[in-house]
Amino acid sequence: MKHDLYEDREVERLDREALKALQLLRLKKTVATALTTPFYKKRLKDAGITSAEDIHTLEDIRKIPYTTKDDLREAYPYGLLSVELDEVVRMHASSGTTGTPTVIYHTQNDLDNWTNLTVRSLKATGCHKGDVFQNMMTYGLFTGGIGLHYGAEKLGMLVIPASSGNTKRQFQLMKDFKTTTIHATPSYMLHLYNRMEELGYSLKDFNLKRALIGAEPHSEEVRQKIEDLFHIDAYNSYGLSEMNGPSVAFECTEKNGMHVWEDAYYVETIDRKSLEPVPDGTEGELVLTILVRTGTPILRYRTKDLTTVIPEPCTCGRTSRRITRIKGRTDDMLIINGVNVFPSQIEEVIMKMPGIGTNYLIKVKKVGTLDKLTIHTEVGAELFTDDARDLYTLKSRIKEEVKALITINPGVELHEPGFLPVQQGKAIRVEDERGSVY
Ligand code: ADP
Ligand code: ZN
DSSP states (O other): OOOOOOOHHHHHTOOHHHHHHHHHHHHHHHHHHHTTSHHHHHHHHHTTOOSGGGOOSGGGGGGSOOBOHHHHHHTTTTTTOOSOGGGEEEEEEOOOTTSSOOEEEEEHHHHHHHHHHHHHHHHHTTOOTTOEEEEOSOOSSSHHHHHHHHHHHHHTOEEEOOOSOOHHHHHHHHHHTTOOEEEEOHHHHHHHHHHHTTTTOOGGGOOOOEEEEESSOOOHHHHHHHHHHHTSEEEEEEEOGGGOSEEEEEEOTTOSSEEEOTTTEEEEEEOTTTOOBOOTTSEEEEEEEESSOSSSOOOSEEEEEEEEEEOSOOTTSOOSOEEOOOOEEGGGOEEETTEEEOHHHHHHHHHTSTTEEEEEEEEEEEETTEEEEEEEEEEOGGGOSSOTHHHHHHHHHHHHHHHHHHSOOOEEEEEOTTOSOOOSSSOOOEEETTOSOO
């Protein structure tokens, strides 16, 4: 490997050997950078790594211990900073809903690298100069909004930094400025559709072509629903703040798994119990190493997200491997009377039923010694007639199909549209009243 300066189009189509050589070069650089931080200096030394020269092959990455969210918390605020503070031009911090926040620092060069990845992602979905990009993800410390903003500008799209919420204004902007591309959570897309008529709009008012949906787990059925309701293409977008944010992995127009930009991220999947790497094609927890950031290097980060690396190359010609849609986070997994259940499995069943609305909530509680899971879902207003037979049939079908898929017997409650709460940011799909039973 002579250099690591590739044009983006070229790097997306590098043959696997050249890509691996580039990854090794960048991994070594990243290890060298990490060794300058107080956190990794100790962590790597304990693992016998004191210089980048201790990494000879890509497989040597296995000598490096995993990094967890708790490690990042422990290193708060400066333990993972590897440059002088005056080199840092931006920071992002996690919401901290579950404890001490975590912080990621970016140099200008880090941001430029990230922007290039977002340009690449947007292009993969067919976005181009002239498109109007309405960014409905929250701007702020959360990386969802600002993350795609600069890439969209660099690509030459007209960017409307609408941020999340204020649905009425979103419609007005969409109409007046002929938005072609929306970036939003899938749950917000469905909410938009729900409110459209009531706010006096119809699809004819808009010029929509596509939506980029991400930040929360969603099923193929939800993508399909969004595409059918809006008559657009919807593309899955994956990222997390520890790995910059959006543009870790993105679907191309083939819509068949998300390309991980492997020149920037080293991908592994591991068994959740043994923590040993699993082969491509086998589901596991996604572990990522960012190869192009100096502000805050992070090695072998356990994302807690469950996915499968797709071994076959994509028909689009890009050589970077793809991952399947995220099934959920390992900590989203519910244990119902000993059976493991992911909310996404239930979503899959209900969202393909005719007549089902756009919002649902899974409630879990203890009844005596047993766990009881009840699915609350909205259904179309047309089903609420004097004749309750349609509702009854739908309820029975949901029960049967959930039972067939995950072997538990759920309760099912059907509600009118607008009954269930809607979140501004990521959707909350589960209310578990059992407390910490895990
Ligand atoms: P937080 O950890 O506070 O939610 P982030 O905003 O960085 O912070 O969220 C990243 C997480 O969001 C990912 O680890 C993953 O669980 C989820 N996520 C992001 N994009 C997707 C997606 N396309 N599909 C499923 N889950 C996603
Ligand atoms: Zn592809």
